Amino acid sequence: MSLGRFLHAMGFNRLFGRGWLVAGFVFLYMPMAALIVYSFNQSPLQAVWGGTSLRWYRDLARDRELITALWLSLRIAFYTGLSSVVLGILAAFTLVRYRRFLGRTVFSGMVNAPLVMPEVIIGLSLLLMLVTAQRWLGFPERGLLTIWMGHLLVGLAYATVVIQARLQELNKDLEEAATILGARPIQVFFLVTLPLIFNSLVSAFLLTFTLSLDDVVLSAFLSGPGATTLPLVIFSRARLGMRPDINAAATLIIGVVSAGVVAGSLIIARNERLRAAEIAAAQRA
Amino acid sequence: MSHRPLATSFFDRMHAHPLFRKHGRKAVIVVPYVWLLIFFLFPFFIILRMSLTDMEGVVIQPILQFKEGILSLAINVNHYLFILKDDLYGKTYLSSMRYAAITTFWCLFIGYPFSYFMARARPTAQPGLLMMVMLPFWTSFLLRVYAWKGLLTEGGWVCRLLVALHVDDLLVRLDLIPSQGLFMNTPFSLTIGMVYTYLPFMILPLYATLSKMDLRLLEAAADLGATPWVGFWKITVPLSKAGIIAGSMLVFIPCIGEYVIPELLGGPRTLMIGRVLWDEFFSNNDWPMAASVAVVVILLIIVPLAFFNKYQAEATEVRT
Numbered sequence: 001m002s003l004g005r006f007l008h009a010m011g012f013n014r015l016f017g018r019g020w021l022v023a024g025f026v027f028l029y030m031p032m033a034a035l036i037v038y039s040f041n042q043s044p045l046q047a048v049w050g051g052t053s054l055r056w057y058r059d060l061a062r063d064r065e066l067i068t069a070l071w072l073s074l075r076i077a078f079y080t081g082l083s084s085v086v087l088g089i090l091a092a093f094t095l096v097r098y099r100r101f102l103g104r105t106v107f108s109g110m111v112n113a114p115l116v117m118p119e120v121i122i123g124l125s126l127l128l129m130l131v132t133a134q135r136w137l138g139f140p141e142r143g144l145l146t147i148w149m150g151h152l153l154v155g156l157a158y159a160t161v162v163i164q165a166r167l168q169e170l171n172k173d174l175e176e177a178a179t180i181l182g183a184r185p186i187q188v189f190f191l192v193t194l195p196l197i198f199n200s201l202v203s204a205f206l207l208t209f210t211l212s213l214d215d216v217v218l219s220a221f222l223s224g225p226g227a228t229t230l231p232l233v234i235f236s237r238a239r240l241g242m243r244p245d246i247n248a249a250a251t252l253i254i255g256v257v258s259a260g261v262v263a264g265s266l267i268i269a270r271n272e273r274l275r276a277a278e279i280a281a282a283q284r285a
Numbered sequence: 286m287s288h289r290p291l292a293t294s295f296f297d298r299m300h301a302h303p304l305f306r307k308h309g310r311k312a313v314i315v316v317p318y319v320w321l322l323i324f325f326l327f328p329f330f331i332i333l334r335m336s337l338t339d340m341e342g343v344v345i346q347p348i349l350q351f352k353e354g355i356l357s358l359a360i361n362v363n364h365y366l367f368i369l370k371d372d373l374y375g376k377t378y379l380s381s382m383r384y385a386a387i388t389t390f391w392c393l394f395i396g397y398p399f400s401y402f403m404a405r406a407r408p409t410a411q412p413g414l415l416m417m418v419m420l421p422f423w424t425s426f427l428l429r430v431y432a433w434k435g436l437l438t439e440g441g442w443v444c445r446l447l448v449a450l451h452v453d454d455l456l457v458r459l460d461l462i463p464s465q466g467l468f469m470n471t472p473f474s475l476t477i478g479m480v481y482t483y484l485p486f487m488i489l490p491l492y493a494t495l496s497k498m499d500l501r502l503l504e505a506a507a508d509l510g511a512t513p514w515v516g517f518w519k520i521t522v523p524l525s526k527a528g529i530i531a532g533s534m535l536v537f538i539p540c541i542g543e544y545v546i547p548e549l550l551g552g553p554r555t556l557m558i559g560r561v562l563w564d565e566f567f568s569n570n571d572w573p574m575a576a577s578v579a580v581v582v583i584l585l586i587i588v589p590l591a592f593f594n595k596y597q598a599e600a601t602e603v604r605t
Contacts, residue, residue, distance in 0.1 A: 013513075017402035021414070024399045027481065028421045035444060046435045079479060091317040101314055109594045110321040116535055116587070116593055118542020120559045121579050124566060125328035128335050130578065154326055158319070207423070214425045216545050222569075230425050238431040238549060241534075250428040257424045265416060271594030 032254055039247035056248035064247065066233055073213055076144060080151040081209035085201050088159025095160070096167040114157040123221030127148050139275035142224030150171040155208035162207060166200035199268045207262050210257060300367040329583070336576035337361055364577035379584065385540035388479040392487040392536050393529070395480070400491035405511030415492065422485045430549050433478050437468040444468055470552020477541055487532040488523050527596070534593040551595040558582055
């Protein structure tokens with residue numbers, strides 16, 4: 001009996017697998033746990049536990065700079081999410097349905113590249129272009145608009161990947177059936193395709209929204225005077241060292257995002273169940 | 286449903302419109318295409334142009350000039366010569382590539398078994414596990430990196446754990462940290478921050494390929510006498526090649542230009558090109574120099590990038 005089979009017989013493999021998964025999740029979640037625990041620390045020093053307190057949350061509520069920045073970030077994130085989904089649908093459709101057109105390789109390259117392109121490069125190049133444009137055209141001023149343009153570039157890439165994946169596994173029979181029954185292409189799109197890919201649109205929106213809410217580098221390059229986003233405020237404070245008020249802000253953000261993601265996926269799961277039931281009912285009828 | 290007649294008449298009118306009949310299909314392609322050309326491709330020409338000029342104050346010197354009947358072309362390659370001559374740049378580029386490669390290695394080392402065991406877990410447990418991998422990915426990356434600062438400074442959880450396990454002795458001997466118990470602002474803290482941040486990017490594509498694998502192939506191999514170990518190396522690993530390449534590129538390429546993680550966790554001893562670019566731009570206000578540094582970074586990542594694109598395209602083509 002080889003060593004491998006011996007270990008297998010001892011149940012070692014299963015144990016090892018469980019252990020690896022648990023260790024991996026501990027690694028992934030420990031920093032978040034630390035942020036949450038230390039946000040309730042009375043002492044301003046991270047190393048000292050001075051008893052529990054909510055003082056950092058009270059400080060947060062009075063922090064004008066942070067609240068203004070949060071509001072700006074939320075607006076940019078909303079616009080980014082919405083526009084990424086709209087352009088993402090078009091881009092995903094182009095890539096999945098139109099197999100041949102002039103410059104397809106260039107197009108798919110441009111859609112995918114922002115996924116991996118270092119953000120400092122995207123930020124710098126976009127900024128230099130916008131500065132040039134401003135010199136020639138007198139607009140756009142650096143601020144919300146320019147930050148949104150940068151976020152949309154990255155958001156479009158992520159939204160396209162998510163929507164593309166759904167479009168590819170889509171059952172084409174339903175669309176063909178609609179066409180045979182006399183629906184025009186655009187009707188097929190709005191009345192058949194769009195409802196079928198709706199869940200992927202929701203996840204694409206949530207993903208690009210959170211990406212935008214989280215971005216430091218692009219915002220730093222593209223923001224102007226008076227347009228400071230939440231990550232920029234957090235980053236400039238975090239550079240200086242550990243600050244308990246950031247822990248409190250982090251706990252709130254983690255709480256809201258986790259609740260949002262869990263709620264979102266529950267809704268998506270429910271929609272999928274309903275749709276499956278509807279399809280089953282239709283086939284029985 | 287009541288909205289259908291209305292919608293139908295709207296669509297009918299839309300289709301009847303000559304503009305739509307001629308160009309409807311093209312519009313779908315053109316809108317994102319033109320957007321990307323303007324906001325993604327065109328800026329790279331601007332960056333290239335900027336790297337070949339100089340600035341006097343806020344005025345960017347023109348490359349092509351027509352003055353008093355003389356057409357002059359002035360291409361300034363001084364910035365590139367400077368990058369070539371000054372070995373700090375060369376060292377920084379090498380160091381960035383090295384950190385990116387080390388990060389990719391550790392992500393693969395941790396991520397492959399992780400995805401493997403995830404894909405072989407009970408089918409009912411898998412959506413939950415996937416969700417648990419995704420969740421940190423959704424919550425602020427900036428805050429999670431910042432959290433490592435607290436974990437690794439003196440008195441932090443990880444710091445105390447590593448000291449108790451005497452891992453710091455080993456790290457000192459490997460020259461990854463300067464002295465015992467001092468983890469922050471070292472190559473070690475930078476690597477751990479990058480591995481931590483990019484691990485989900487490795488796990489997700491790996492899990493996607495591993496969970497689609499046909500397990501009967503392994504049964505067949507076992508019936509033919511292959512040990513589980515041989516089956517793993519001869520069947521599972523080759524079949525997950527797509528995930529390995531996609532995951533590695535998703536980690537390696539952005540790591541080269543990473544700025545936030547070295548700034549928060551790296552300290553002054555670690556050299557990363559993203560920080561050099563940032564300082565040229567924000568501290569020295571030297572835009573042409575920053576542009577030149579960026580062009581060299583693009584040259585470095587262009588091969589892995591082309592590889593990534595080709596692979597992404599192939600992977601999607603196979604599926605349809």
